[in-house]
Amino acid sequence: MGHEAPGSPKRRSNIFSLTRLVIGGALAGYDGLxxxxxxxxxELDIKDPAIIGPAGEMDNTSQYPSDNVLSDNESQSxxxxxxxxxxxxxxxxxxxxxxxTADQLSLRAGRLFDRVASxxxxxxxxxxxxxxxxxxxxxxxxxxxxxxxxxxKEEQRSRELAQTALTEQVDNSIQYLTSNSEVQELVQxxxxxxxxxxxxxxxERTVSADYYIEAWARTILRRPMxxxxxxxxxxxxxxxxxxxxxxxxIIKK
Amino acid sequence: xxxxxxxxxxxxxxGHYAGLTxxxxxxxxDTIILSVIILFxxxxxxxxxxxxxxxxxxxxxxxRSTILANLTMxxxxxxxxxxxxxxxxxxxxxxxxxxxxxTPGKGIMGLRILSRRGNRLKLRFxxxxxxxxxxxxxxxxxxxxxxxxDDRRLAWHDKLAGTCVVYAWEAKPxxxxxxxxxxxxxxxxxxxxxxxxxxxxxx
Numbered sequence: 142m143g144h145e146a147p148g149s150p151k152r153r154s155n156i157f158s159l160t161r162l163v164i165g166g167a168l169a170g171y172d173g174l175x176x177x178x179x180x181x182x183x184e185l186d187i188k189d190p191a192i193i194g195p196a197g198e199m200d201n202t203s204q205y206p207s208d209n210v211l212s213d214n215e216s217q218s219x220x221x222x223x224x225x226x227x228x229x230x231x232x233x234x235x236x237x238x239x240x241x242t243a244d245q246l247s248l249r250a251g252r253l254f255d256r257v258a259s260x261x262x263x264x265x266x267x268x269x270x271x272x273x274x275x276x277x278x279x280x281x282x283x284x285x286x287x288x289x290x291x292x293x294k295e296e297q298r299s300r301e302l303a304q305t306a307l308t309e310q311v312d313n314s315i316q317y318l319t320s321n322s323e324v325q326e327l328v329q330x331x332x333x334x335x336x337x338x339x340x341x342x343x344x345e346r347t348v349s350a351d352y353y354i355e356a357w358a359r360t361i362l363r364r365p366m367x368x369x370x371x372x373x374x375x376x377x378x379x380x381x382x383x384x385x386x387x388x389x390x391i392i393k394k
Numbered sequence: 395x396x397x398x399x400x401x402x403x404x405x406x407x408x409g410h411y412a413g414l415t416x417x418x419x420x421x422x423x424d425t426i427i428l429s430v431i432i433l434f435x436x437x438x439x440x441x442x443x444x445x446x447x448x449x450x451x452x453x454x455x456x457x458r459s460t461i462l463a464n465l466t467m468x469x470x471x472x473x474x475x476x477x478x479x480x481x482x483x484x485x486x487x488x489x490x491x492x493x494x495x496x497t498p499g500k501g502i503m504g505l506r507i508l509s510r511r512g513n514r515l516k517l518r519f520x521x522x523x524x525x526x527x528x529x530x531x532x533x534x535x536x537x538x539x540x541x542x543x544d545d546r547r548l549a550w551h552d553k554l555a556g557t558c559v560v561y562a563w564e565a566k567p568x569x570x571x572x573x574x575x576x577x578x579x580x581x582x583x584x585x586x587x588x589x590x591x592x593x594x595x596x597x
Contacts, residue, residue: 344416344504348561349568351413356576358542360583366576370410371545373560376512378409381560 158302161295165303168296406564411547412505414538417559423499428483436475484524491520496562504563510556519555526551 215223262271318324359366443449452470456463468474490497492515495506507515507523515523530537530550537550552558 340502343419344563344565345568347416347419347503348407348413348565349571350415352567352572353575353579354415355413355542356572356579358539360579362543364543366580367545370547373409373411373546373558374510374512377508377510377558377560380508380512380514381409381506381562 161299161302162306164295165299165301166306168300169303169307406566407561408564409560410565412559412561413547414541416503416505416561417500417541417549418538420497420499420503420505423502424487424497425499427498428486431486432479432482487524487527488517488520491515491523492517500559504561504565505559506562507557507559510558515555515557519557523551523555523557526554529554 261267356366452462452466456466487497490500491507494501495508495514500506509515509519526537526549530540541547541549546558548558
């Protein structure tokens with residue numbers, strides 16, 4: 142009970158979904174990473190255009206190191222490290238070039254072999270084998286075409302699945318954050334703190350304005366400026382405070 | 395009676411008489427709050443009136459009874475709405491003054507209304523103070539401007555009801571700002587006075 146047969150549709154569907162999710166996630170992640178890297182590279186290029194690009198992009202003048210590159214401040218180990226890093230980047234360019242050359246060479250070799258072998262291959266001796274080989278090649282081509290078609294469909298579906306899973310996960314996370322009382326308390330305390338600061342600042346400024354406008358009005362009315370306000374009765378000072386604060390401070394006889 | 399209270403208020407202006415700017419700002423905040431409440435209530439009443447189609451119902455009833463017709467006329471008249479609004483505004487102020495000693499606006503600005511002996515405001519004095527508001531505003535706001543002149547920063551309505559408005563928070567004016575700006579103000583005034591004096595003598 143509950144165990145699914147290895148080939149059952151549900152198990153197959155789960156594996157399919159998981160595979161799609163993995164592939165979709167990898168593709169989406171790869172796309173995002175490539176975009177991010179391209180953006181960072183562009184930013185770096187703007188900041189420091191003197192950075193040497195990949196081997197394939199270098200021009201002839203920049204291939205030779207300047208005096209700045211071989212600075213006296215660098216130790217031998219530093220130079221060795223730089224040389225290894227440079228070699229890695231240079232190798233990438235060289236490999237690309239090599240692959241292009243190998244591709245062209247294999248194409249030429251294939252054509253040459255075809256030209257040389259076609260009289261033998263097209264002869265009557267090979268005719269029974271030829272039809273079988275053609276059928277085999279046809280079947281192979283059909284299989285490859287099927288893979289391409291499947292890959293095309295699956296890539297699309299995998300991307301959609303990964304996108305949906307990601308969106309749902311983000312939604313769930315947001316929902317969790319909004320329903321979490323600790324997070325709510327944090328946001329509330331931040332907002333209240335900000336409002337409190339604004340109120341405090343306004344109050345402070347208006348207290349100063351109280352004095353300034355008074356001084357201004359008294360000057361116009363030719364009344365003497367007062368150095369300080371008359372002292373209010375002690376009861377007023379105490380009662381002015383909120384009741385909770387008074388409680389702890391008043392000691393009644 | 396009180397022993398530790400002094401230490402509370404030594405360096406700050408807690409319990410000192412509040413000035414015009416703070417009080418005016420508190421009044422503006424209260425006006426905004428009241429306006430929002432009145433606008434929302436008016437909208438709600440008007441929408442309910444339309445939604446329940448009370449107009450045709452009342453006109454139907456008017457035809458049956460003269461008393462009801464008069465009553466409808468009173469209810470739907472603009473004067474009635476104005477009176478209700480005025481009553482609501484008065485209730486807002488009087489309620490908060492007697493219950494909390496401060497309206498929401500005054501609460502935000504950290505002000506408190508007390509009797510001059512430091513007691514909480516009683517209902518009759520709150521009503522008197524509210525009437526005094528009009529007496530202060532009608533002569534071009536002279537009763538309010540009086541705060542600038544009076545030694546205890548009392549407006550006319552404060553004098554009438556025996557109340558005062560005090561800072562209910564640890565207020566501290568910006569001493570540096572005040573010293574610089576006040577000295578500038580004095581210098582400017584003296585210059586103007588000297589010029590006027592000179593002109594008077596020359597004339």
